[in-house]
Amino acid sequence: MKCSAESRPAAVPASDAATPVVSAFYDRFPYPADPLQDGPPPGYNWRWCLDSVWAFTTGALPPSPPGGRPWRILDAGCGTGVSTDYLCHLNPGSSVLAVDISAGALAVARERTLRSGAADQVAELRIEQRSLLDLAGEGPFDYINSVGVLHHLREPAAGLQALAALLRPGGLLHLFLYADGGRWEIHRVQRSLARLAVGAGDEGLRLGRQLFRDLPETNRLRRHHEQRWALDTAADPNFADMYLHPQETSYDLERLMAFVARADLSFAGFSNPEVWDPARLLGGALLERALALPERQRWALVEDLDPDISHFEFFLSSGALHRQDWRDDASLLAAAGTRNRCLWGWPSTSLLGQDLMPLTISPDALTLMQGLEAAPPGTALGALPLDWSAPRRLAAARELLAARVLLPLGSEAA
Known part of the structure; x- marks a missing residue:
């Protein structure tokens, strides 16, 4: 290292x-x-x-x-x-x-x-x-x-x-x-603070926060800030980055x-x-x-x-990407793979998934993924020692793919 x-x-x-x-x-x-x-x-x-x-x-x-x-x-x-x-x-x-x-x-x-x-x-x-x-x-x-x-x-x-x-x-x-689209209120506040020449230092930070205190409680800019951005901008650097930044472009x-x-x-x-x-x-x-x-x-x-x-x-x-198609049963059964490391609570049928949202998988899906983890690297899904029919194996594999629990090894990588 x-x-x-x-x-x-x-x-x-x-x-x-x-x-x-x-x-x-x-x-x-x-x-x-x-x-x-x-x-x-x-x-x-x-x-x-x-x-x-x-x-x-x-x-x-x-x-x-x-x-x-x-x-x-x-x-x-x-x-x-x-x-x-x-x-x-x-x-x-x-x-x-x-x-x-x-x-x-x-x-x-x-x-x-x-x-x-x-x-x-x-x-x-x-x-x-x-x-x-x-x-x-x-x-x-x-x-x-x-x-x-x-x-x-x-x-x-x-x-x-x-x-x-x-x-x-x-x-x-x-x-x-x-x-x-979602920054038009922010842009109005930025323009207002610029017209008031508050600057981009500590004084600007103090006056920027004062602006939201001084605006009427019914003012849309104040309500939008309090409802959407107050928590995100609680730290001074975050408030400054949103409202006082000297250079930004949006699209x-x-x-x-x-x-x-x-x-x-x-x-x-x-x-x-x-x-x-x-x-x-x-x-x-x-x-x-x-x-x-x-x-x-x-x-x-x-x-x-x-x-x-x-x-x-x-x-x-950089260049067009090849998208692997897993609709073919034989290709999926011949694929190896690994478990997504961006999960919380593994091994379980109740997880937090890739996007940190609750995720429930079936007992079959859990069993298949655990079998793949226990097998030697490169073992194909179809070669796992499970006494299952091919349709059952495929159903569990496709469930894992849809949930982004299984990350398969594509034909190009293999």
């Missing part, structure tokens, strides 16, 4: 026009403000687990890296290291590079990963003060995580193109960008897709697909009509109907 936290000089090139002011902002307000703790981070986030991500986007586990090398992961804009911590603990044996432009945020990231033992989980962990635009010579990376970063660049398109250049063919990129769905297309990347799916399901908003004949729409139009419909969507989170790929 190798851990390097100070292998780059402190001076960061101003590769983006907003870099100096954004760096200074996060030095004052290191973000996110998640508390430090001793030991691994709590729970899991499947979007930071490569096995879960590949199974979600392709239907199967990824092929092992060539030559036995470790997975190469980039955390581009790691902030205080919350994502870096999870990336290390959920991807043991990997090589992780975490970069950020803020020295203040990185000081917290180094302390966080030191106390959690993150570096002990991976082959290499580097935490460096660098811009994501200045990573020539690094990579190529199998997986890049960049959550809440590109929208703070003056030129987000240049940032996405820089990340695309660092991604290996077939690699995946996870992004989180602001959405116009609607049409501009988002154009933004992705300019970087010559393929859209590989939203990482919160339940948000984009019209069934959560419609029923009956209207839902039937919605489901008959082309995919992009279904998303646009949801965007129009739900004004609370405040961000887009999604995967992009």
Whole structure:
């Protein structure tokens, strides 16, 4: 294991026009403000687990890296290291590079990963003060995580193109960008505070909080903040990040897709697909009509109907991804696999699933998954020593696939 936290000089090139002011902002307000703790981070986030991500986007586990090398992961804009911590603990044996432009945020990231033992989980962990635009010579990376970063660049398109250049063919990129629709109240508050010239320091923080106290209780901006964002912005850095940030861009769905297309990347799916399901908003004949729409139009419909969507989170790929089809019985019975590590309460028929929601599986599904775990690696589902008929075995396997408990090994990986 190798851990390097100070292998780059402190001076960061101003590769983006907003870099100096954004760096200074996060030095004052290191973000996110998640508390430090001793030991691994709590729970899991499947979007930071490569096995879960590949199974979600392709239907199967990824092929092992060539030559036995470790997975190469980039955390581009790691902030205080919350994502870096999870990336290390959920991807043991990997090589992780975490970069950020803020020295203040990185000081917290180094302390966080030191106390959690993150570096002990991976082959290499580097935490460096660098811009994501200045990573020539690094990579190529199998997986890049960049959550809440590109929208703070003056030129987000240049940032996405820089990340695309660092991604290996077939690699995946996870992004989180602001959405116009669910931030219109936030934008009004931001504009108001800017007109009042409160600044982006401690005085701005004090006056920003005072604004919500002074507005009438019936004021829509105050009610929206208190009902939706008060808990998320209880910590000062989180409040400042939402209302005082000196540089941000947000998107609607049409501009988002154009933004992705300019970087010559393929859209590989939203990482919160339940948000984009019209069934959560419609029923009956209207839902039937919605489901008959082309995919992009279904998303646009949801965007129009739900004004609370405040961000887009999604995967992009370098090149088109092959999606494994498990409808063929013989292919499924011949498949090996592993259990999703992003579960809570295993082994049991009552779990918290990949999205930390209650999940119930049948006794047959539990038995099949436990049999696969006990078998030698690479054992096919059809070869497990169970005195079951093929239909019974297939029914349990498909239940596990639908619940994202079983992550199968695809034909390409095999």
